[in-house]
Amino acid sequence: MTPIEQSDKRDDHQSRLASVGQIAAGIAHEVRNPLTAVKGFLQLLGEQTPHNYIDIAQQELDNAIVTLQNLLNVSRPDAESEPMVGFSLCAELEAILGLFQDQFYRVAVNKHFTDGTTEIVGRRNQLKKVFFNILKNAFEAIPGEGTIEIGHSLEGDSVRVSITDTGVGIPQDKLAMLGTPFFTTKTDGTGMGLAYVFSSVYQHGGTVDVQSVEGQGTAFTFHFPIRGTKERDLAFMDLLYEQDMKLGEFLKINRGEFEHCLLAEAENVKGIIEDIKRIGGIDLVQNAHILVGLLIDQNDWEIINFAQQEGKLWAQHSSLNLAVKLEWFQAIRRVLWSFMYNFDRLSGNESTREQFFSLERQTNNSLDTFLRHFFMSYTKFKDDQIKSHKEMIDDLSVPIIPLTSSVSILPLLGMIDSHRIHVIQEKVLQQIGLLKIRTLLIDMSGAAFLDTTNLRKLSRILNGISYMGVKAIITGIRPEVANTMINSKVIIDRRIETKGTLQQALEQLGLNLN
Ligand code: ADP
Ligand code: MG
Numbered sequence: 134m135t136p137i138e139q140s141d142k143r144d145d146h147q148s149r150l151a152s153v154g155q156i157a158a159g160i161a162h163e164v165r166n167p168l169t170a171v172k173g174f175l176q177l178l179g180e181q182t183p184h185n186y187i188d189i190a191q192q193e194l195d196n197a198i199v200t201l202q203n204l205l206n207v208s209r210p211d212a213e214s215e216p217m218v219g220f221s222l223c224a225e226l227e228a229i230l231g232l233f234q235d236q237f238y239r240v241a242v243n244k245h246f247t248d249g250t251t252e253i254v255g256r257r258n259q260l261k262k263v264f265f266n267i268l269k270n271a272f273e274a275i276p277g278e279g280t281i282e283i284g285h286s287l288e289g290d291s292v293r294v295s296i297t298d299t300g301v302g303i304p305q306d307k308l309a310m311l312g313t314p315f316f317t318t319k320t321d322g323t324g325m326g327l328a329y330v331f332s333s334v335y336q337h338g339g340t341v342d343v344q345s346v347e348g349q350g351t352a353f354t355f356h357f358p359i360r361g362t363k364e365r366d367l368a369f370m371d372l373l374y375e376q377d378m379k380l381g382e383f384l385k386i387n388r389g390e391f392e393h394c395l396l397a398e399a400e401n402v403k404g405i406i407e408d409i410k411r412i413g414g415i416d417l418v419q420n421a422h423i424l425v426g427l428l429i430d431q432n433d434w435e436i437i438n439f440a441q442q443e444g445k446l447w448a449q450h451s452s453l454n455l456a457v458k459l460e461w462f463q464a465i466r467r468v469l470w471s472f473m474y475n476f477d478r479l480s481g482n483e484s485t486r487e488q489f490f491s492l493e494r495q496t497n498n499s500l501d502t503f504l505r506h507f508f509m510s511y512t513k514f515k516d517d518q519i520k521s522h523k524e525m526i527d528d529l530s531v532p533i534i535p536l537t538s539s540v541s542i543l544p545l546l547g548m549i550d551s552h553r554i555h556v557i558q559e560k561v562l563q564q565i566g567l568l569k570i571r572t573l574l575i576d577m578s579g580a581a582f583l584d585t586t587n588l589r590k591l592s593r594i595l596n597g598i599s600y601m602g603v604k605a606i607i608t609g610i611r612p613e614v615a616n617t618m619i620n621s622k623v624i625i626d627r628r629i630e631t632k633g634t635l636q637q638a639l640e641q642l643g644l645n646l647n
Contacts, residue, residue: 274300
């Protein structure tokens with residue numbers, strides 16, 4: 134086919150698709166929504182009074198909704214707006230082929246892949262669907278045994294992919310119908326596959342050629358422009374742009390695409406956005422827009438405020454992982470830069486080196502300001518939280534429990550380290566005054582470990598209590614503690630009593646617990 138013919142055919146297809154697209158969009162709004170509502174009511178009905186007709190009706194409705202969705206996808210395959218990335222079609226073809234393994238017993242597949250590292254620029258999943266549809270048709274066209282040849286090669290500045298089958302072929306008069314939505318010769322066909330293929334390939338700046346001989350087979354040949362050196366590492370995006378637009382406006386009208394790219398970048402965050410909204414009431418997507426807006430306005434003071442707010446919110450919810458926030462932040466940074474690149478590209482007046490580096494400084498400075506203040510506020514809140522937790526734990530670790538108006542008990546539990554000793558000293562002296570304690574029982578049967586230094590300190594506290602006129606009774610001294618006392622010659626004031634068990638001490642005080 135000559136280039137003119139090629140483009141005629143393409144325009145023809147595109148106008149046909151465009152008119153179908155308009156109808157589809159109209160239908161979708163008018164019909165899909167009520168259908169979805171009907172489905173909802175049916176479900177409610179089904180829950181009240183189950184009936185198998187309801188199940189059938191729901192299935193039929195599902196089919197209708199899927200058909201509408203397919204029609205929409207065909208008319209606008211990029212509606213799912215995937216980011217454009219550089220990738221090799223070879224790898225994708227290999228992966229798709231794997232989905233047809235159950236056919237390999239009857240159809241031989243021969244691959245002729247060369248130039249496997251050559252990349253094209255495109256929407257990876259969209260093109261995956263394209264080749265899935267082509268291969269599906271090829272397998273379906275072969276009634277019994279047959280062969281499919283798949284080729285990949287570099288041809289000038291485009292990648293050529295060919296898929297040839299030894300199937301039933303297509304009659305010459307039907308060739309022109311290919312790509313028209315709903316055109317199918319299969320009893321259970323939808324006629325959507327090729328329509329999707331054609332419009333997707335055109336959107337990628339590619340071409341499709343079909344050669345077919347009835348009874349012999351069909352060959353589909355595709356050409357896609359290869360990724361030039363200029364596009365390397367930079368994402369070329371189809372974004373809206375109007376003459377003399379400001380970066381802020383550009384980001385605003387491409388808001389949807391920005392969100393989409395952000396979610397694609399932050400792979401691990403994507404799935405938990407809803408959870409984060411539910412748990413912490415934090416809307417990450419919304420916050421990304423706010424941050425970007427502040428960056429564009431270069432409002433550093435607001436950035437700091439926002440960062441502090443966010444840091445605190447994040448710290449308040451222990452279930453929110455900091456790694457998630459970091460990944461999200463990095464995704465914002467990356468996507469913002471790709472958008473700035475595309476803005477620069479679309480605006481046509483390419484910036485000078487000085488302009489670029491000044492923009493780089495400004496943007497990265499502001500982003501760093503955000504991150505710094507986020508972490509400062511996060512850490513401060515966490516530190517405060519830890520401090521107040523510690524105070525609470527300290528309080529709980531030295532419980533002085535009043536038994537009568539003058540008798541209290543202090544059970545020492547667990548590890549008694551120098552920090553605990555310190556807390557014990559403060560609390561005991563304070564509580565003695567407060568509770569007017571005359572007798573303090575100190576039960577050590579639950580104390581796990583006491584080294585010489587801490588034992589000395591403890592004995593000093595006990596002696597102090599005695600000096601204050603309080604009778605101290607120590608119970609439950611464990612053999613290892615007694616040993617340390619003897620070995621380190623700890624002297625206890627003679628007014629301090631010791632008793633084997635807490636029970637004995639209570640009995641002596643006339644406090645029978647039985
Ligand atoms: P469907 O597969 O649901 O019929 P498609 O849009 O994928 O819809 O294909 C439309 C029609 O094009 C098919 O019904 C078939 O008649 C014809 N066709 C497509 N690919 C081939 C092929 N490789 N060999 C023969 N006929 C084909
Ligand atoms: Mg098909």
